[in-house]
Amino acid sequence: MKKILTLLVLLTAVVSTQAQNSLMENSRRVSTRGYAEKEVTPDIIYLSISLKEYYQDGNSKKKVSIETLEKQLFDAAMKNGVRKDDFTIQNIYSYNAETKKKNNELLQSRQYRIKVTNLNNLNTMMDEVDPKGLQSTSISGYDHSQKRQIEKELKTSAVKDARTNAEILANADGGSVGKALMINDNSNVNWNEIMPQPRMYSMAKTANAEMDAAGEGLDLNIRPIKLTCNIDAVFELK
Template identity: 45%
Template sequence: MKKLIMMVALVAATYGTFAQTVDLRRKVEVNGTAEKEVTPDIINVSISLKEYMDGKKKISISELEKQLEGAVSAAGIPKEDFTVNNVSGWNNATEKKKNPDFLASKQYGIRVRDLNKYNQLLSKVDPKGIQYTNITSYDYSKMPELKKELKLQALLAAKEKANYLVTALGDKLGKVLSISENDGGGSVYPQARMYSNVAMRSAVADAPESDIDFQKIKLSFQVNAVFEIQ
């Protein structure tokens, strides 16, 4: 008899636990997506200067660097946005002893917020001393705010989708039960570009308009939400 009572109690306890863990609420699960394109307003560029021979005269890195520093200052670019990235052979006494014709090079990083200023400073540097210039990366100054805005829009889109699906069945949408987010499709940035010495000579001479202003950053966010059906 005691064994029977214990078995009944065990079954009752198991059933009670099962009833507590199984969610019997009716639910609808949907995805919401939000996208937006913005024009980059922060552009990081790299410029490599290299010594060259003008006849028998060597145009030194110091001369080219002074030109670049002056151009950066004239363009109104803050000092903290102008840095030395790398030095190739600079102050390399051993190399210069081995090869008197050794030509040193030096790389600089510049952050610009107005592409016209970038074109302006390049026009004031001897194009023969520019080995190459490289657009290394792009960014958008209000990116954190934009991400929050898109995530909220994606969540509202999910709620709207869930509402019309549930309403179509004659039910009402209840409270949200869970929310999860993910990068829906990813963020698309413009391709970085590199221009050689020859291309830079042409660019400085012809001063063509750049199309970087039209190279958009595309952001896309997706939110997964589960709502209760009343």
């Protein structure tokens, strides 16, 4: 009995599809394309921060541990509104502080990924971390808190644009446009692919001195990006 019901469902689907295709083939129709674009400024950034252990004043007995540096960064991030789940360790490395010395202790370096939604106090957050323990900082990605809503608005505008274009063509032939027979979404709004190339900021001691002298910090001049949406549509031609 179940097999018979399954077969009936499949036959119904096939007949329905054939009927739709027949309607498309036999009806007068107009094909067109819709386009929409929108400039958006990201309000979320992903930071990639590397911390490294070091010896105070070159004294191998006075090591600033990676745990100490990590706590500084973690506390500063939490104070800036970062959620605990958005503070993650990406990689762990080891390195030699003095490669010429024998039996030299390996020092540890860790790379963190932090999702930041409050960009106002970001430089202040970085100031709370020991600059000698900061190896590098980079903006590795961007996002937007209203991403889904923005994509919805783009697709809606693109469909309306397709209908407008179809009406222009139909009016030129003395006709009018009816319902949409087919809408094909060709857009692929991938935020990771359309974002600007992430920049790397060296936070080594010497680089810090030069940046401070120049009055510079972590560059957060986040520019608007252009999102686009393309759809193909077929409308009934009356």
